[in-house]
Amino acid sequence: MPDHARSLLVGAVAYHPRVVTVWEGFKEYFREGGLDLDYLLFSNYERLVEALLDGIVDLAWNTNTAYVSAEARLGGRALILGMRDVDAGYASLLVTRTDDPLSDLRELAGATLALGSRDSGHAAILPLHFLAAEGVPLERVQLLRFDTDLGKHGDTGDSERKVVRAVAEGRARAGAIGDATWAQFRAERLPETDHLQVAWRSPTYSHCCFTARPDLDPALARRWLELLLRMDYNDPRLRPVMDLEGVKRWLPGDKAGYAALQEAMRQQGYLRG
Amino acid sequence: MIPRRCDAGDLELGGGLEVLLDAVLEPIAPGDEVEVSVASRAVALELPGWARRRGHQVIGEGSEGTGPARRWLVRLRRGAISRVLAPPLPPAGPPPPLRRGQLRVANWREGLGPAPTVADPTAGFAPLGAVPEAGAPAYDWALNRRDQVWADDLGSLIAGAAAAQWDATRDIPWQEAGPLPDLLERAVCQVVTFLAQNEYAAYYVPARFMPIVNPQFPEVLMWLASHAYDEARHIEVFTKRALVNGGRAYAFAAAERSLHSLLQEPDFSASALLLNVLGEGSFIDLLEFVAAHAPDAATATAARLAVRDELRHVRFGVSHVARLLARDPTARDRLVAAVEARAARLVELTGLAPEVTEALTIMAAGSAQPAQIAEGAAAVRDLMRRMAERRVARLREAGFDEGTARRISDLHTPNLM
Numbered sequence: 282m283p284d285h286a287r288s289l290l291v292g293a294v295a296y297h298p299r300v301v302t303v304w305e306g307f308k309e310y311f312r313e314g315g316l317d318l319d320y321l322l323f324s325n326y327e328r329l330v331e332a333l334l335d336g337i338v339d340l341a342w343n344t345n346t347a348y349v350s351a352e353a354r355l356g357g358r359a360l361i362l363g364m365r366d367v368d369a370g371y372a373s374l375l376v377t378r379t380d381d382p383l384s385d386l387r388e389l390a391g392a393t394l395a396l397g398s399r400d401s402g403h404a405a406i407l408p409l410h411f412l413a414a415e416g417v418p419l420e421r422v423q424l425l426r427f428d429t430d431l432g433k434h435g436d437t438g439d440s441e442r443k444v445v446r447a448v449a450e451g452r453a454r455a456g457a458i459g460d461a462t463w464a465q466f467r468a469e470r471l472p473e474t475d476h477l478q479v480a481w482r483s484p485t486y487s488h489c490c491f492t493a494r495p496d497l498d499p500a501l502a503r504r505w506l507e508l509l510l511r512m513d514y515n516d517p518r519l520r521p522v523m524d525l526e527g528v529k530r531w532l533p534g535d536k537a538g539y540a541a542l543q544e545a546m547r548q549q550g551y552l553r554g
Numbered sequence: 555m556i557p558r559r560c561d562a563g564d565l566e567l568g569g570g571l572e573v574l575l576d577a578v579l580e581p582i583a584p585g586d587e588v589e590v591s592v593a594s595r596a597v598a599l600e601l602p603g604w605a606r607r608r609g610h611q612v613i614g615e616g617s618e619g620t621g622p623a624r625r626w627l628v629r630l631r632r633g634a635i636s637r638v639l640a641p642p643l644p645p646a647g648p649p650p651p652l653r654r655g656q657l658r659v660a661n662w663r664e665g666l667g668p669a670p671t672v673a674d675p676t677a678g679f680a681p682l683g684a685v686p687e688a689g690a691p692a693y694d695w696a697l698n699r700r701d702q703v704w705a706d707d708l709g710s711l712i713a714g715a716a717a718a719q720w721d722a723t724r725d726i727p728w729q730e731a732g733p734l735p736d737l738l739e740r741a742v743c744q745v746v747t748f749l750a751q752n753e754y755a756a757y758y759v760p761a762r763f764m765p766i767v768n769p770q771f772p773e774v775l776m777w778l779a780s781h782a783y784d785e786a787r788h789i790e791v792f793t794k795r796a797l798v799n800g801g802r803a804y805a806f807a808a809a810e811r812s813l814h815s816l817l818q819e820p821d822f823s824a825s826a827l828l829l830n831v832l833g834e835g836s837f838i839d840l841l842e843f844v845a846a847h848a849p850d851a852a853t854a855t856a857a858r859l860a861v862r863d864e865l866r867h868v869r870f871g872v873s874h875v876a877r878l879l880a881r882d883p884t885a886r887d888r889l890v891a892a893v894e895a896r897a898a899r900l901v902e903l904t905g906l907a908p909e910v911t912e913a914l915t916i917m918a919a920g921s922a923q924p925a926q927i928a929e930g931a932a933a934v935r936d937l938m939r940r941m942a943e944r945r946v947a948r949l950r951e952a953g954f955d956e957g958t959a960r961r962i963s964d965l966h967t968p969n970l971m
Contacts, residue, residue, distance in 0.1 A: 367606045374599065382596075460603030467568030467600065468607075474568055478596035485602075514609070517639050517689025529609035529635050 288317035289501055291491075292329045292338030295322040296436035299525050306522030314508040316501075325432025326400075330354075333492060340505070343492045344434035345371075345402040346551070349542050351492050353552050360493040362502055363509045364534035367527055368488035371538075372460045373408045375481040376448055376474075383455060383480045386412065390421040395444040395453035399428050400551075401435025402542050403488065404444065408457035410545030411483040425453050438462050442471075449473040455480060459488075461527075487538025506533065557587035557629060564593045567600045575630070576637070579610060584634040587613070591625045598626035609633035639688040647683075659773060660709025673698045673770035682772060696766040701881055702822055703763075705873040708773040714866055715780035720859050722791035731798045731852035737922055738849050743801035744913035745844060746853065749860075750792035751805045752837070752971040755813035756867075757785035759829045763822055777870065784863040791856045798852065806907040812969030815899045823878050823885065824892035827952070830871020832893075832962070833971035834864045835948045839941045840970060847918040847933065872952045879953035890958060897965040905968045941970070 289311075293300060304320040311318035321338055323329040326347035333341040333351055340362060343351065352359040375394075377383050389412070397404025405426070413419055427443040435441065444456035445466060458466075460482065466474050491509075493502060509531045514523050523529065546552045560578045565571035571592070578588055592598055595617075602612040614629035648665040650657060663669065666683055676692035697703050705711070732739060760781040767774050796803060816833065819825050838861055845857035878885045905911075911934060916922070919930030942963060949959035 366609060370602065370606060372602065374603070460600070461607050462603075463600060464567060464603040464607050467566075468572055468604070470568055478566070478594070479599040480596065482599040482602070514635055515639060517687075520639065520689055527607070529633065 287501070288319065289340060289505055290338045291318060291320045291340045291342060292332050293320060293322055293342040294326055294329055294433060294436065295324060296430070296433045303522050303525045306519070306525075310512065310519060310522075311505075311508055314504075314511075316504050316508055318505075326350075326434050327432060333494065336494070339493060339497055339501075341492045343490060344436065345486070345488050345490070345539060345542050346400055346406065346434050346546065348490050348492050349402075349539055349546050350552065352536075352539070352543070355494065358495040360495060360497060360502065361534040361536060362491040362493050362497075362506050363531050364487060364490040365526070365528035366530045366532055367461055368490065369532055369534070369538065370485045371403060371488040372485050373403050373411065373483040374458050374460050374463050374479050375408070375412075375455045376445065376458060376463065376477045377455045377480045378448060378451070379476050379478045381451075381454065382478065386415050386417050386481060389455060390418050391423075392454035393423040393425050393452065395425045395427065395447040395456035397427055397440035397444055397457060398431055398433070398435045399426055400431055400433075401440065402486075403459035403462075404435045404441050404457050406545050406549060406551070407483060407486060407542060409549065410541060415481075435459070438465070442466070442473075445471065445473045445477065448477060449475075484541065485538070486541050487534070490534045557589040558582070560588050560590045562590050562592045562597075566592075566594075566597045567604055571597065572604060575604075576608075579608075579630065579632045580637060581642075582632050584632055586632050588630050588632070590628045590630060591618075592628065593625065595626050598628050601628045601630070605630055609635040640685050643685055658709060659712050659776065669700050669704065669771055669773070671700050673700070673768040675768065677768065677770055679769050695768040697763065697771075697822055698768045700771065701878055703767055703771055703774045703874075704877065705777075705870050706877055707869070707873050708777055711866055711870055711873075712773060712776045712780060715777070715784070715863075718862055718866070720787070720862075722787050722794060722856070725859065726791060726794070726855050727851045728794070728798055731795065731850050733799065734849055735921070737916060738920065739799055739801055740803070741913040741916035742849065742853055743796050743799075744803040744909060745917055746792040746795040746856075747803035747805060748809065748907075748910045748913075749837075749841075749844075750789050750796065751809055752813065752833075752969075753785050753788040753792065755816050755971060756829060756834060756837075757782050757789060758817055759825050760785075762817070763825070767822075781867055781870070784867070788860050788863070791860065795853055795856055804909065806909065808903055808907045809910075809969050812900055812903060812967045813971065815896050815967070816971070818899070819892055819896065821888070821892060823875065824889055826871045826874045827889050827962075828892065828896060829971070830867050831875060831948055831952055832945060832966045834867045834871070835945055836941050836966070836970040838864045838868060839937060839944060843914070843933070843937045844917070847920075847930075849917065849920055868948065872948055875952040886954070886958070890962065893962050893965050896967070900967055900969075903968050906970065 293304060300322060308318050308320060326344055329341050330347050330351045332338045334354055399405050409419060425447055427440040429440045430437045441458045441462045444458055447453040448456040512519055512531055514520055514529045562571055562574055565574060598615055605612045610633045611631045612628055613631050616627045618625055618627060650661045650664045653661065662682065675695050675698045678686060678690045678693060680686040760778040764778045816828055819828055841857045841861045841864060845854050848854040848857060914934050915930040918933040919926040945963040945966060946959045949962055954962065
């Protein structure tokens, strides 16, 4: 019988079947490191956040949007216990067709802007927030939203694919997309990206992070973080699962990169209070 | 630090820029920097996302020049990740020599060193000269020692096999396969059916070893594949000869018992002795007999072409066994024990199936005239004598002393294969 007092239950969202492979691999790694880890999968981040707050899971592998919700409900006392290298310094991009570039963001007034899922921090919430800060009159911008896979906060990349297609087909003047997603689409030679270019890059922010309640056993938290940060991409047994998770190196993470999203979610009505 | 410069021309992400950047970043040390010059701000803006995904970092952005000549500069710091989980490739070695413009298998290891004495039993399919990446699944090969499978003339045997391929449809004068008097046709049918039946075993023996030889011995794989394919063609050509005039013949149980016992032998070298040296050796004599006495050109041609292949197979067997006996003092007893064990399993076989002896006799006689039948019988006796003599000679060539060679030859299956 596992000692549940000394074990750690991580919650994650199954945005793709490969999430099982990832967590089976991580579970084996942590158990070999002496930490009795198990995982519980959810179909959406809202329920994952509830499970974290209700004490059903000890740690939640959260999107930035999910983290900000949890943090708000924990009164700013949530713990961050790691993020991927790719999650630090994240940015959103606006892409346009090369034959119809934007010389000034304010040209978006009267034009159509394609956005990813409305619960995606990088493909909807933050692009609107930063564009407003740049002086784009959003009330005069026609929004073309692709609200696919709601609850998964843009994890699947499906809504961004639709954003790119809409811009390529001329249904939108510009489209918002995460910079890592864009790099992935380009590397995959996605045909729709062929005659598109990057028109604007947002300020950087943090994306996913492991979130814990403040009452998590500090020894357990420390052991988790130690093992997480020690995960080595040059270990041939770990590389396949780290590739599936899209991480080369884990970072401790911090709260600094979430300020803009907190403000954006409050302004856009995603946070109570 | 003065970073390296990299002029990316008009490249953009997805259009080849990532290929250039990987090529520039891969060989430099982690922490070293490269300043990439790109044609537009749009391209500069896509690089941070790319860099993070690759484990690198953008640490500075700027531009130089003005107007149409303006270039955007992105400074990248290489991350600590090696894309391939393997040591860096060693410098290219000396190339193998060409012989009269040809690159031969016999020469392809020059510059790489000889085949390993013991190959890693978990190794995958890394071709000669390739550096295997860590993290591949582990195999569990059964034949990993060079001595278990090797022959020193494998290179020339493989070259010979490739050069001597023939076609059982096109290269046989099938229109000259008859008609023959019924007695002769039935005799030919029975002889070629016996040949085809035996060639099945000659196919299955090398085929059984193909998937268990360590892939670090590609010469052996190529050899076994050529051997098995030769036998497949022999099955084809002798089956065709039996069918070409609509004939039917028996596949005798006695032959089956002998061949079945051949397939019971699990050891590669013992199989090489039993099949290549003894069985196929005897078949060279038998096929030469058929080529000399066949009443029709199709049968004679098929037998002659099959002899060419069997000579190679025997050569491999002799060469492999000779090498093994010279290097491993325990091999002789093991091989003799394998021959004895097979003979013990075949104790109920007292001779070649009489129907086969009769068919060979009639084929050599060419008719049912008593005088000619006597000549045919004498020819078959000569064949049996020649087989025994040459079997001993081959065993001597393979490194057995005279006494052992005679004993092994005497224990050989009366079924010939």
